[in-house]
Amino acid sequence: MVPYICWGFCFRHFFLGHLPLFEDAISYADHIRFYTDNLSHGVYPLWDPTWCDGAPNDFFLRRIGDANPLLFLIVLLKWFGVSSSTAYLIFLGVYYFLAGWAFYLIARLLLVDRFFAFMAYVLLLFSSWGSEIFYNYIIIIFLPIIWFFYFLLSFSRKAQRAYFLGICFCAGMIVTTYIPFFFLTIMVVFSFLCALFYWHELSDFLKRSLGFFIKNKVFTILCICFLLISCIPGLLFYKESKSGDFVLPGRHSGADSSSAIAVGLDNVASGDIISHGYFDRILDNHTHLDMGDIYLPYVFFLILLTSTFARAYKLIFFLLFNILAIALITVTSAAGVHRFLYEHVIIFKFIRNIYYFFWLAILPMGILLSVAAFKSLLESIDRSSKKAYWLLYIIACHLIFIFFLRGHQEVLWGAWTAIGISLLYFLLYFFCEKKISYLIGFCMIFLAVFIQSAQVYESLSGNLFRVQKNVEIREHLNVASAPLAKMDIYYSSSLFAILVKYIDPQVLDDYRGHKLMLYDNVVPCEDNTAFLKTLQLAMANNANIAFVPRSESTPGNWVSKQSASLHADNDPITSGKVSVVSFDANTWVLRTHLADNQFLVINDNYNLGWHAFINGHPTRLFRANFSFKGVWVPAGDSKIVLRFSDPKEYIFRFFLIGLFAGTFLYLLVLLKRNRTSNV
Amino acid sequence: MYKTFSRQIQWLASRVAVIYVVLFLFCITCIDLKTLDSRIKTRHLNDSIPDFSGMIHFSQDQDPISPNDWKSYKYYFGLILRYIPDDIVTRQLLGYVDYYTGHEEEAISLFKQSSMMQGRILFWSNYNLGIIYYKKGMWPQAAGYFLSAIRSNLDLNLLLMQNSLVYKQIFANHYFKYSINDEIHQAQSRAYILLLSSLHRMHQYEKMNLIFKIAMDNKDLSYKDAFYYYGGLSYLGMGQAEKAFLLFQESLNIEKNNPDVYYYIGNIYQNVGELEKARNFLQASYVLHQKNDPRFPYDNHLDLRFF
Numbered sequence: 001m002v003p004y005i006c007w008g009f010c011f012r013h014f015f016l017g018h019l020p021l022f023e024d025a026i027s028y029a030d031h032i033r034f035y036t037d038n039l040s041h042g043v044y045p046l047w048d049p050t051w052c053d054g055a056p057n058d059f060f061l062r063r064i065g066d067a068n069p070l071l072f073l074i075v076l077l078k079w080f081g082v083s084s085s086t087a088y089l090i091f092l093g094v095y096y097f098l099a100g101w102a103f104y105l106i107a108r109l110l111l112v113d114r115f116f117a118f119m120a121y122v123l124l125l126f127s128s129w130g131s132e133i134f135y136n137y138i139i140i141i142f143l144p145i146i147w148f149f150y151f152l153l154s155f156s157r158k159a160q161r162a163y164f165l166g167i168c169f170c171a172g173m174i175v176t177t178y179i180p181f182f183f184l185t186i187m188v189v190f191s192f193l194c195a196l197f198y199w200h201e202l203s204d205f206l207k208r209s210l211g212f213f214i215k216n217k218v219f220t221i222l223c224i225c226f227l228l229i230s231c232i233p234g235l236l237f238y239k240e241s242k243s244g245d246f247v248l249p250g251r252h253s254g255a256d257s258s259s260a261i262a263v264g265l266d267n268v269a270s271g272d273i274i275s276h277g278y279f280d281r282i283l284d285n286h287t288h289l290d291m292g293d294i295y296l297p298y299v300f301f302l303i304l305l306t307s308t309f310a311r312a313y314k315l316i317f318f319l320l321f322n323i324l325a326i327a328l329i330t331v332t333s334a335a336g337v338h339r340f341l342y343e344h345v346i347i348f349k350f351i352r353n354i355y356y357f358f359w360l361a362i363l364p365m366g367i368l369l370s371v372a373a374f375k376s377l378l379e380s381i382d383r384s385s386k387k388a389y390w391l392l393y394i395i396a397c398h399l400i401f402i403f404f405l406r407g408h409q410e411v412l413w414g415a416w417t418a419i420g421i422s423l424l425y426f427l428l429y430f431f432c433e434k435k436i437s438y439l440i441g442f443c444m445i446f447l448a449v450f451i452q453s454a455q456v457y458e459s460l461s462g463n464l465f466r467v468q469k470n471v472e473i474r475e476h477l478n479v480a481s482a483p484l485a486k487m488d489i490y491y492s493s494s495l496f497a498i499l500v501k502y503i504d505p506q507v508l509d510d511y512r513g514h515k516l517m518l519y520d521n522v523v524p525c526e527d528n529t530a531f532l533k534t535l536q537l538a539m540a541n542n543a544n545i546a547f548v549p550r551s552e553s554t555p556g557n558w559v560s561k562q563s564a565s566l567h568a569d570n571d572p573i574t575s576g577k578v579s580v581v582s583f584d585a586n587t588w589v590l591r592t593h594l595a596d597n598q599f600l601v602i603n604d605n606y607n608l609g610w611h612a613f614i615n616g617h618p619t620r621l622f623r624a625n626f627s628f629k630g631v632w633v634p635a636g637d638s639k640i641v642l643r644f645s646d647p648k649e650y651i652f653r654f655f656l657i658g659l660f661a662g663t664f665l666y667l668l669v670l671l672k673r674n675r676t677s678n679v
Numbered sequence: 680m681y682k683t684f685s686r687q688i689q690w691l692a693s694r695v696a697v698i699y700v701v702l703f704l705f706c707i708t709c710i711d712l713k714t715l716d717s718r719i720k721t722r723h724l725n726d727s728i729p730d731f732s733g734m735i736h737f738s739q740d741q742d743p744i745s746p747n748d749w750k751s752y753k754y755y756f757g758l759i760l761r762y763i764p765d766d767i768v769t770r771q772l773l774g775y776v777d778y779y780t781g782h783e784e785e786a787i788s789l790f791k792q793s794s795m796m797q798g799r800i801l802f803w804s805n806y807n808l809g810i811i812y813y814k815k816g817m818w819p820q821a822a823g824y825f826l827s828a829i830r831s832n833l834d835l836n837l838l839l840m841q842n843s844l845v846y847k848q849i850f851a852n853h854y855f856k857y858s859i860n861d862e863i864h865q866a867q868s869r870a871y872i873l874l875l876s877s878l879h880r881m882h883q884y885e886k887m888n889l890i891f892k893i894a895m896d897n898k899d900l901s902y903k904d905a906f907y908y909y910g911g912l913s914y915l916g917m918g919q920a921e922k923a924f925l926l927f928q929e930s931l932n933i934e935k936n937n938p939d940v941y942y943y944i945g946n947i948y949q950n951v952g953e954l955e956k957a958r959n960f961l962q963a964s965y966v967l968h969q970k971n972d973p974r975f976p977y978d979n980h981l982d983l984r985f986f
Contacts, residue, residue, distance in 0.1 A: 274715060274722060290726075308696045309695070310695050312693060312694055312696075316695065316698065320701060324702075324705050324709075328709055328710075333711075335709055335710050335711060373695045
């Protein structure tokens with residue numbers, strides 16, 4: 001816990017809200033906030049009315065992994081009166097802590113000794129992985145991945161229900177997101193190399209697993225059913241992505257798949273490791289550190305250097321080849337592997353930010369490798385009869401490192417301190433009793449990492465404060481209010497994207513300003529660019545004509561009233577004709593009081609999933625004015641209900657949340673039982 | 680012997696050092712290091728592009744730039760030169776930044792390195808060198824560089840600017856609302872004025888007169904009033920007061936607020952004994968001097984430029 005608290009101190013400006021979130025972390029925070037806000041009101045938001053005038057929300061739900069029971073932490077905190085931003089930051093902090101904990105447990109499984117596990121944990125904690133949580137969203141996928149590997153390793157050693165359920169639960173959490181492909185890739189590489197390096201152990205493991213499955217048939221079947229159910233939202237989303245309901249123009253450009261979430265090859269290269277990591281300045285220039293940059297405490301390099309002549313055992317090579325295999329993919333155009341995979345393996349068509357592999361696999365495995373090498377070094381020293389040579393060699397390594405760093409620019413004093421402490425640790429190891437050096441070793445390694453990292457992150461915060469004039473974290477969603485002229489569409493309904501492309505931004509902005517509009521005349525139209533010019537003219541003049549597609553309507557739906565006024569009623573609420581009874585992400589409830597039947601246009605995007613009801617009876621919902629919703633309302637008083645999707649869908653979603661929450665609780669119970677029985 | 684050697688090799692092969700060998704082999708066999716290198720450079724450059732608005736404002740109005748902004752320009756241009764050491768346009772720009780950040784020697788060196796390209800004279804470096812030497816009172820050097828500047832091919836310089844990626848970034852800035860064609864011609868006119876002024880200070884009136892005539896023949900130049908004024912000074916220096924008087928009158932017809940023209944006309948009147956007129960002109964000169972019009976004297980504008 002102490003290292004974690006110190007890590008929190010390094011990033012206090014973020015946690016205290018003095019510094020905002022950056023890049024993708026902002027949109028993820030917004031979507032999680034939107035989801036949890038709705039959930040806390042009992043609404044499962046399948047539609048997001050705030051995103052580009054309304055869009056299906058499944059895309060964002062898949063990104064955040066909606067069934068994740070840990071999201072309830074935010075709901076709970078908000079229930080206790082914590083603000084949305086603070087609740088989200090606490091959630092991030094907890095997530096990072098849990099990830100660090102899993103990493104510690106994995107290190108303990110692999111390296112056995114607590115000291116080395118602690119060392120690996122501290123190195124990961126204080127690497128720039130910590131800054132990533134405020135910069136992008138990979139912590140959301142990292143947590144289930146790292147716990148998955150912990151459960152898998154534990155299960156490989158001792159086939160127990162808790163571990164098997166842990167594996168299934170983590171895999172379930174991963175597949176409910178739309179990006180399980182990072183995990184799949186890591187898993188395939190890991191499995192292949194496992195088979196190569198641990199052939200004998202693997203056959204034992206398979207036999208033991210088979211024995212476990214036979215012994216726990218029902219439990220295994222239930223776990224597999226859980227996994228299969230977890231796959232349903234992802235599969236439904238994949239189907240939806242091919243329906244053309246929504247578009248992701250920036251991401252999809254150049255892609256050769258009909259799915260809207262597929263990524264063009266050039267787009268992938270812009271998200272590879274070369275485009276994001278500053279590996280050529282990993283050892284210096286730490287005063288210029290920016291969000292997303294790679295930083296590793298010097299202890300990492302020092303132990304790799306000093307361990308050069310330690311014995312390399314199988315685990316080290318296993319980790320090394322995992323790293324190399326994944327690195328080959330992450331450098332994209334600098335090696336041919338990624339192109340090959342992109343062309344022949346479908347999942348690679350959906351991976352954009354390929355540099356995440358660095359944070360998800362290369363860095364954690366690299367740290368494990370270095371600590372494993374360090375462990376081997378200490379074992380080599382212990383076994384050796386010529387300890388003096390080892391001592392001289394280690395001193396020489398430190399001197400070489402110092403000499404090397406002197407040639408670099410802007411090396412912070414914390415770095416020199418780290419080297420000093422590292423050398424002191426080795427001297428202690430050689431000249432003190434093992435018990436003493438072991439205990440003091442914890443403190444020294446922690447200090448060597450912490451002092452340097454604290455200075456580096458202080459410098460990072462300083463840089464961010466200089467750059468960031470507006471440091472307020474957004475408390476409200478304000479995407480929809482962004483002027484279209486400045487809106488770079490990332491994701492929207494496909495029809496809305498066409499409107500944005502063809503209609504003058506100012507005209508469309510003015511039109512969007514009116515959420516509800518009443519028309520007297522409804523005319524048919526064709527979906528072509530010529531019509532869009534007519535539509536622009538009608539929008540600009542607020543003409544009293546609404547347009548419905550000829551192919552989606554009948555002559556009975558078209559009305560032309562000669563006596564009607566020239567302009568549409570673009571403020572029917574003020575005129576008392578329409579009132580909004582209630583409104584949430586998936587539902588509109590309106591009351592109307594009309595002298596004559598009129599066509600009500602709701603300027604929220606049309607989608608086949610929307611259904612309309614007037615006075616409790618289903619009625620036809622039209623696609624009006626190219627992209628929006630429209631409905632004929634009879635004269636007199638009426639109650640109009642617009643609802644997105646059908647009850648079965650909501651029942652399934654709530655069931656899934658319940659299933660995950662229940663499984664999570666059961667997993668905790670099993671783990672607790674395991675722990676008790678182990679004690 | 681063989682056994683010992685074999686044992687040593689076996690020992691080495693079982694050490695962690697092998698992972699470095701594997702890494703090395705991996706890099707040279709599996710990775711296209713050239714692509715890697717070029718992409719890393721591109722990434723560095725893209726991430727270092729500064730906001731050029733400060734530099735644009737400073738160039739036009741001498742609005743102060745924060746030390747951090749200067750630092751970002753210097754870092755960016757320095758980075759480009761690290762990757763493309765012979766980029767002449769970036770040398771000019773780095774020279775500009777160096778000069779205003781107090782590194783005059785480095786600036787002079789960079790301008791000198793970028794004053795010629797394959798035997799062709801480049802305008803901005805020569806112009807800026809002329810300004811630097813003029814400010815230091817080193818008239819012959821200043822005159823030499825201004826002469827080079829006015830002899831340069833402006834079309835070539837414009838082409839260089841238009842094709843330069845860095846200039847494209849500057850032009851793309853929201854605050855860049857200038858015609859580079861007009862700006863370079865205006866700078867060329869200034870180069871003529873400062874050349875004439877340098878020659879005047881060296882008392883080289885014949886050369887001054889020659890430059891005046893060349894300047895008058897060039898239809899693209901602005902500040903004709905200034906050329907008449909310096910033409911007048913050249914004739915005055917050569918002892919031809921009548922011609923000088925006529926040219927001063929021409930200058931006065933275009934620009935009525937230059938106090939120095941009144942002063943010299945007053946002097947001419949004084950020398951021919953028309954004291955009343957002389958007094959009037961000298962008084963007018965005095966009054967105009969009090970106004971401190973920033974446009975005068977003509978050689979008052981001594982700022983380095985990059986557009």
